[in-house]
Amino acid sequence: MDGQDEERVYSVSEANRMADGLLQDLVLWVEGEVANYRAYANYAFFSLREEEAVLPCVIFGEVMRDAGGELREGAMVLARGRLGIYIRRGQYRMNVYQVQEAGEGKLRREFFRLLHKLAQEGLFDEALKKPLPAYPERVGLVTSLEGAAVRDVVRNLARRYPCCHLLARGVRVQGDEATGDIVAAIGLFNRACPVDVIILARGGGSLEDLHPFNTEEVVRAIRASSIPVITGVGHEPDLTLADLAADYRASTPTGAAEAAVPSSAEVLSLLREKETTLREGMRGALHKEEKRLLSQEGRRPFRDSEVLLAQAYQNLAEEELDLLNRARAFLDERTNRVEDYALSLSRFPREYRDLPRSVTGEASKLVASFHSWYRWKEGEPAQRGREMRSRMAAFLAGEEGRTRLLASRLQALSPLAVLSRGYAVVSRAGERKPLLSSLEVEKGQRLDVRLHRGILRCEVEEREEPAEQAEDGLVPGT
């Protein structure tokens, strides 16, 4: 308003210059559709247009040549310039310094340029991705505290895993300031507020809305984070460079919350499994211990049935030995008696004639009783039984042999055997007592003379007195 004087009359050019001066400071970015583009040697005219408004523009020299490609009829562009008045015509216009392709097309081109560049740098490599914590205690959330995204994350986190602690850092998620906010928030968690995992979330939007998530700064901040970052940006089709850089990409804020924490239900079922494993493991250990105890018990003589049994076997064996010794002594005694009898037989041949048979009978009775005792023994535990069997068999074989030998010796000494050598036994007729002296009979006495084969019935015709010292022994028959 400097130089304005209401008392003064201005020329046209002065008025226009004044208006131009007022607009001088307005340097703006303006977005619009290119119309009426007319190019001349060193300048060009065009209009930026939207539905109900038009902004006349002029562009000069270098700038015109640089921006030539963008300034196509109907193209959406961003033009930066100074508003002013063309003095000569009194025409309002914008003097354009810079032209950019506006809207999706430009952003998309920028997106792919950055994608290519950062991918070549290796920022999206799978190898760089950090594993997510299985059971995070503290979860950091970077998002706008207004809107659905934060609510979705909080609701799902609390529902799935109520034992976690969520720390939300509010940021702008749209506009020029958003990139700086997001980068700062990620840095904040890394440097000043340790969490186990960071969720970077935003609701869906146009490519332009999502622009902060497609900036190099955000990509680098995610990559530089030592805390794993999960992105949950927009709806399924939206893919941002932040998603590519993230350690885990969920397609929505809800998905990000689900990826960040385990579900309590799953953890509970895992716990049930672990409980079963524990119980089985314990049962196994108990079983093993039981076996170990049993085997150890086996090594304690006072509790060991094997040892008790062995002791019993030993006692048994001793008893058996005792029994054997007694049996042997019994047999020995019998043998001695048989021998004594045999000796006596030479004196009392008639009375003991049948003795050998009874001795043999005695011996076989003994053998039979041994057999029955042995059969009873057979019922005893096998090992001991087999041992006993062979011992008994050997013993019995020996004893039987001895008995047979004795019997044959008896046989040899039997009076009948003596008769076979040509002696005779003489007794009173009808009696069996052998006569030892002639004084025992009278003349005319009838006698039986037993020969080896057959008996003679005789009568005493004459009797001689025996000599004083009659020899003991058999009297040769007459």
Place this chain on the structure above:
Amino acid sequence: MSEMTFRKMMERLEEITATLERQDLELEEGLRLFEEGVGLIREARRRLAETGAKVERLIGSMEEGLSSEELRLEEAGEEADGEGD
């Protein structure tokens, strides 16, 4: 045991079950591990049964100092309902 993080508890539980599964333990050691494992499971269940996660917003800056306060979302939820995910 309550100082232990959930992750540590689960890791320890994993260790215990793996050890018990090997079954080459002395009974005493096995019993000790079993009791510890059962305790961990009980504590883990207790924590999972807690209602309502702690939800806070982080305010302040690194320079001025950070603090946190409870994050309330009811009003934000109402107006944003049905929009976005």
